Amino acid sequence: MALLQTENLTAHYGDFQALFGVDIRLEEGETVAIIGANGAGKTTLMRSISGVLRNQPEAIVFDKDRIGSTHAADIVKKGIAMVPEGRKLFPSLSVEENLLIGAYGRKTDGPWNLESIYSMFPVLKERRTNAGTALSGGQQQMVAIGRALMSNPRVLLCDEISLGLAPVIIKDIYAALPKIKETGTSIVVVEQDIGQALKVADRVYCMMEGRITLEGSPSDLSRDAIHNAYFGASA
């Protein structure tokens, strides 16, 4: 059985249905990319897995546990951490405090601590006493990734980590993902930037209008198939 799996997952915002029977799975040690245009339901999927949206108790399985109705705080303790879209650093906390708060729900020790985060992103050590929100966009993204890693998660959910960043910075950020994977952490990357996603992923899901429209390994998927799944066949 997969480490993380959604089974016929639906999600609603009031009367509006955002996800329609989404099935994805993530194996231990795997990196999965979820691509799709704006409004495809990628962030809703991440919010559902991380416990921010709690709709269906039975639809999400993590390590044989049904976690669909579990509070976000308990999901972190179970081993799923999220890098939220827009980074969402805490303005009243310094860089180091932003990292430390990531370990608030930590239950087990693991490879990630302040030292290993600073070793992966040395610039953060230099800026550790600065307010998190005083950093550049790329540095803030590093803090957001480091903050999520501080809980030593088994699964890292990365929601749009390239959003609003310059290409050279995106390259630096994405260079960290293989290092994270080497520690045994499984990764889900949600991206609009198809090129970046395909470079790091073992498997790819494409979403459109709340549904999975394509699944496969990057090497097996043709450019046309991705184009059709991303924009719709008639696009």
Added chain:
Amino acid sequence: MIWIDTIVQGVLLGGLYALFAAGLSLVFGIMRLVNLAHGDLIVMAAYLILVLVTLLGIDPFLAALIAAPFLFGVGWLLQMHVLNRTLGPDILPPLLVTFGLSIVIQNALLEGFSADSKRLSVGQLETASLALGPVNVGVMPLLTFISAIVVIVALNRLFYSTSLGRAFRATSDDAVTASLMGVRPQNIFATATGIAMVVVTIAALYLGTRANFDPTIGPARLIYAFEAVIIGGLGSLWGTLAGGIIIGVAQTLGAAINPEWQILAGHVAFVVVLLLRPRGLFPRAVD
């Protein structure tokens, strides 16, 4: 010399107002909840100390020590089961609920203890004084002021040097993202109100030992607390102490000129600060 004495007495009185305000500031700083029952909770705590003193025949300081953990529990339960339900984008529900709570507490205290005013006796400490250079200060006002400093330092250390303090500040910034870090905002809010009630217990101890109290004086304590918090800058603990001192000094200076001006001078000082610094003296950068 009289003026120096007046100012020193005002500073010491400011310690009492800072104690009234610290709990309010803590709760507002973390969850943006304005607790209109705060003054009545102080009075309720004073009655609890009085009951313990009467029933057990113990010193008010010891009674406050016993009451503090109990009132922490009361605050925790009140926040978890009542006030958390009112929090949201609309600021009206918490105002209405805490206003209602204020009326309930006042009437319950009237029913239980009558309208007669009471006092906590600390024996010779009430009249004891110390010579500090050219002025004499009462031991109780001095203890009150020292307690206020200790409370502010302790709350600051809690806020800025502990994991719980980081969780307080993170939840205050963004409760949803804080929950992604393993923080349960509802528990954090309940813990904050519990801690505020411990501060309320300390404030109640000094309220009851320094002056008479009865079930109806809560709203006036709330106003002093409010003014101290707003003068200091919403959510700033050291600002709250500064706010308390400003009101205290203004009141004693007002009283020195004309005894009828005591309360009015405190309110005038509040209005003047509000006109000059609408966000208070030490506003939080992220507000």
